[in-house]
Amino acid sequence: MKYIIATDHAGVDVKNFTKELLQKMGHEVEDLGPFSTDRVDYPDYAETLSKRVVEVAGDVSEESDWRESGVFGILICGTGIGMSITANKVNGVRAGLCHDAYTSAMARAHNNANVLCFGARTSGEGTIESMIEAWDKTAFEGGRHLQRVKKINQLDR
Numbered sequence: 001m002k003y004i005i006a007t008d009h010a011g012v013d014v015k016n017f018t019k020e021l022l023q024k025m026g027h028e029v030e031d032l033g034p035f036s037t038d039r040v041d042y043p044d045y046a047e048t049l050s051k052r053v054v055e056v057a058g059d060v061s062e063e064s065d066w067r068e069s070g071v072f073g074i075l076i077c078g079t080g081i082g083m084s085i086t087a088n089k090v091n092g093v094r095a096g097l098c099h100d101a102y103t104s105a106m107a108r109a110h111n112n113a114n115v116l117c118f119g120a121r122t123s124g125e126g127t128i129e130s131m132i133e134a135w136d137k138t139a140f141e142g143g144r145h146l147q148r149v150k151k152i153n154q155l156d157r
């Protein structure tokens with residue numbers, strides 16, 4: 001998979017940790033920054049990353065597991081909240097704010113989420129590792145969950 005990652009100033013070290021982890025897992029990583037801890041505004045990074053994920057994915061059938069597009073996004077901020085709120089305003093993005101392996105697996109299995117958000121100030125390295133592993137191996141279940149995801153997609157502007 002290609003993972004596109006970004007953060008704000010709160011998560012620069014955590015982004016570097018996440019990038020190394022993904023590369024060790026054999027994934028391609030596109031790092032949209034920032035590359036210093038100077039203060040930035042998380043909506044700018046969330047918007048850029050979200051649009052990039054949708055662009056790289058191209059045409060993705062609503063019926064399919066997003067994984068088939070070959071691209072996922074990861075957004076990190078202090079809590080993950082600002083990133084997830086912003087990312088979900090971009091058409092085609094289903095960003096899940098996750099706190100552990102369970103929420104991460106459910107974001108994929110039930111919501112066909114394509115952007116994983118988490119907090120740099122709320123998640124330790126072990127938790128991040130388990131969230132990413134769960135995200136990476138969990139397939140969208142489709143069925144009744146597809147019906148619901150279609151209803152989310154209808155809200156795209």
Ligand code: RB5
Pocket residue numbers: 008010042077078079080081082083
């Ligand atoms: C920055 O201090 C903090 O507000 C930001 O990283 C994030 O947690 C917002 O949701």
